[in-house]
Amino acid sequence: MYENDEIEIDLSRVFGIVKKHFKPFALIILATSIVAALVTLFLIPKKYTAEAKLIIVQKSNPDSQQISYNDLQTSQKLVNTYSEILKSEAISDDVIQNLKLDQDGIDHTSYLGMVSISSVKDTEVIKISVETKDPKLSANIANEIVSVFRRKIVTIMNIENVTVLNSAKVPEQKSSPSNLKNTLIGFLLGCVIDGCIVVYLLLNDRNIRTEEEMKQIFDYPIIGLIPDMNAGGTE
Known part of the structure; x- marks a missing residue:
C-alpha cells in the first residue's frame, strides 16, 4: 500500500509538472519535429532505387519443355552462386x-555501396537494386x-x-x-527532451505537499495543521 501511495504521489507530481509547463513542452516537440522535417527535405540528399530481376532456370534436359523438381532445387542453389x-x-x-x-570516382567499393543483390526466398529469382542520387543513373546501372552478367555468365x-x-x-x-x-x-526526440526536463524538475522539487512527506523528512509527530484560508467556505 505504501509503495502504491508513493507511486501515486510521484505520478501526480509528474502530471502536475507536465500540466504546468505544457506549452513549452508542446513547443519543444513541435520544434524538433519541424527541424527533422526541414533537414529531411532540404539537407539530406534524395536517393532513388531502380530494380531489375533475373530468373535462373537450370534444366537437366534442355530439350524438355517441363522443369523437374530436381531442376528447381538446382536452380535455387545456383541463385546464391550467381548472387x-x-x-x-x-x-x-x-x-x-x-x-x-x-x-565520377566510382570504383568497386563504391559500386558495392550502391548495388544490393538479394534472392527472393524459396524462388529462383535474383533482385538487383541500385540506389543513387540520380534516378536515371540508377536504372542505367541496374540494366x-x-x-554484363548475362554475357559473362556463359x-x-x-x-x-x-x-x-x-x-x-x-x-x-x-x-x-x-x-x-x-x-x-524528431517527434520522439522532443518527447525524450521533455522527459529529461520533467525528471530534472521532479528531482529538484523540494516542496512538501502532504503530511506523510513531512513525517518522512522530519520524523516528528504532527501536532497541528493550518487551514487553507483561500479555500472556499460559508461565513
Whole structure:
C-alpha cells in the first residue's frame, strides 16, 4: 500500500509538472519535429532505387519443355552462386567501364555501396537494386549489370540459364530519406527532451505537499495543521 501511495504521489507530481509547463513542452516537440522535417527535405540528399530481376532456370534436359523438381532445387542453389558473381569485380569492372562511372570516382567499393543483390526466398529469382542520387543513373546501372552478367555468365559457368524477369525502370519516387520516418524521429526526440526536463524538475522539487512527506523528512509527530484560508467556505 505504501509503495502504491508513493507511486501515486510521484505520478501526480509528474502530471502536475507536465500540466504546468505544457506549452513549452508542446513547443519543444513541435520544434524538433519541424527541424527533422526541414533537414529531411532540404539537407539530406534524395536517393532513388531502380530494380531489375533475373530468373535462373537450370534444366537437366534442355530439350524438355517441363522443369523437374530436381531442376528447381538446382536452380535455387545456383541463385546464391550467381548472387556472389554479381557482386564480384568481374561484373563491376565492366559496368564501371561501360558507363564511364570511373570518371565520377566510382570504383568497386563504391559500386558495392550502391548495388544490393538479394534472392527472393524459396524462388529462383535474383533482385538487383541500385540506389543513387540520380534516378536515371540508377536504372542505367541496374540494366547494365544485367547485360554484363548475362554475357559473362556463359563464359564463367559454361551455361546459359539466365532470363531477365524485368528490366529496371527509371524510378519516379525517391526511396530515401523518408519524410514521415524522420519527422517521427524528431517527434520522439522532443518527447525524450521533455522527459529529461520533467525528471530534472521532479528531482529538484523540494516542496512538501502532504503530511506523510513531512513525517518522512522530519520524523516528528504532527501536532497541528493550518487551514487553507483561500479555500472556499460559508461565513
